[in-house]
Amino acid sequence: MFELVVLDSALRMATPLILASLGGLFSERSGVVNIALEGILLTGAFASILATYYTGDPWVGVVAGIFAGMLVSLIHAAVTVIFKADQIVSGVAINLLAAGATQFLTWITWGSSSNSPPVVGMARWSLPESWGPVARGVNVFIGHYPPLVYVALVAVAVAHVVLWHTPFGLRLRATGEHPAAVDALGVSVRKMRFAGVLLSGALAGLGGAFLALNTHQFVKNMSAGRGYIALAAMIFGKWNPVGAALACLLFGYAEAVQMGLQGQQVPSQFVQMIPYVLTMIALVGVIGRARPPAALGKPY
């Protein structure tokens, strides 16, 4: 259960979760609930494969995934921040839209409503071997995982710094706690929330790109609830980047173990349920209270 292979695959499973939960974090810290993470992941996955399919370059796919995620989150931002509609309803609608639209577009593009043809995946990072033993040594570290795994880990650190050590982060958090105060200080609540939601779309879109490029194709509904797990991880991590990332690693580990357990004595369904049960327990406050931003879900 603790073999390196499982830990390895745990980190890979955790990567899309980490990116999506960081996305959820930026959105929720600005005061906007983002259930649309699920749909954004899915759209990012689709767009990345579509772009990779036509350009042959997975990095173009990554950029496409990010932009597609931002496009979807723009809908969420417009509906919830400008029209002040219910954030959860908007998220649910966007998830339905993403499920339908990606299937529809898959059919239009490839004539199949279930999956895309395989595309090239991402090459691992590596320094040229000719640079000598140092390069080879470095390659062991930077070439072990697909590039986006490292990107996700760096993103955790960046998110932490941005949220707690920059004026932008302070304003974003303040918008989620007390929008009226932010407004009184002359900072636009609307702009801050748009920024939070768009960042959320970019990160979750990137997560979707990893999800799809890692399996080299788009499969319908391939997000398979990961957006919700990311949301759960964010809560379990108490709305902190590092906490959320650790929760994602735990949930990714559960997923990796569960895949290893299929057909074994321990029912895999129970392992699968762990993230959800843990999140409910965390919310009740048994493991220390998880407190959401005060103005979360309230239009301003």
Next chain:
Amino acid sequence: MSSPRIPGMATRVREIAGAGKIADVVAPLVAVLAAFLVGGLVVAAIGENPLTFYLTLFRGAFANADSIGLVLFNATPLIFAGLAVAFAFRAGLFNIGGEGQLYIGSFVCTWVALQMPGAPRVLLIPVLILASAAGGGLWAAIPGYLKARFGVHEVINTIMMNFIAVGLTSYLVVAVFKEAGQMTPQTATIPIAGELPRLAYFFQSLGVPLPAANPLNASFLIALAAVWLAWFILRRTTLGYEIRAVGHNASAAEYAGINVRRTLILAMLLSGAFAGLVATNEVMGFRHRFLDNFSSGIGFMGIAVALLGRNSPLGVLFAALLFGVLNTGALEVDLFTNVPRELILVVQAVTIILVVVGNEIVQRRRGRGATLAHRSEAAPIDQDGSAEVS
């Protein structure tokens, strides 16, 4: 609060429909038409004829008694799921857990049926209906309790419990109750005495040529009864009054002596019970057993149905029928046009987004603020578990 005279039919229908303002009917209709327009544009964009597309869609839904029967059959689970969301919404609760509740309701229904092999029909059918409602209701009461007792937002917990319900029933059906000698993850069939009759023979006796193979069954009638029941509870009982009071302004309700916590839990319980009743169609009326992962998102579509129906029971009925038409017509579209049926999902999602935005605009025009926006502010209990005074 109700007048002693029995209100006339028109008043009654208006009451069932909710606020009864013209905008309540017009706004969703405009949203639906606009979504159809968007769908038509997409069809045109891929080089197909939008008119042919919609003609095929509606032909698929209304061609004959068989297809209309299918529309009603497809609408049945959506009525229950929509009622679940709408009912909780009246208490200011967002029950996103219909999917989990209908799985638990269906499993409990199947399990109880398998325990009562020799029971007579008159006993088994009511017992199974109650079991379905109880299963879904108790599952929903958990997030209701967690909200009332600890102030944990019901949305997160109901989402979590959807996954737990799917995992739990999947485990039970695969590892414990799987039909012997079968590869399919499904239970054995329930006793025939527990099956709801199909409506084909009834309609045939009325001269309507509904084929015997049509899956429309008595669960549709239960759904109609549930629409009435939801209206009756909300409008004609003390509990319903309390539920609406809490949903409107929890602090005021508390001040007026209403037990807000008890009301929240009961509202979730009843909401989950409506979701659990999906089992009457899926288990008692159609499959006659529990099949792993059978739902494919009925619970989530219920949210869409409730929104489109503006959270009134009668509105839910009409919205579910519309979605039934779309889902039934989608099959025909798939067969006879070059447009994939997934476009229907897009149309449905666009409808919801437009309804949501339209609702806000209508509410703002009316100048009484957005009720949807109030929902979050009306959260009666804050994170410390104490009553919130706003």
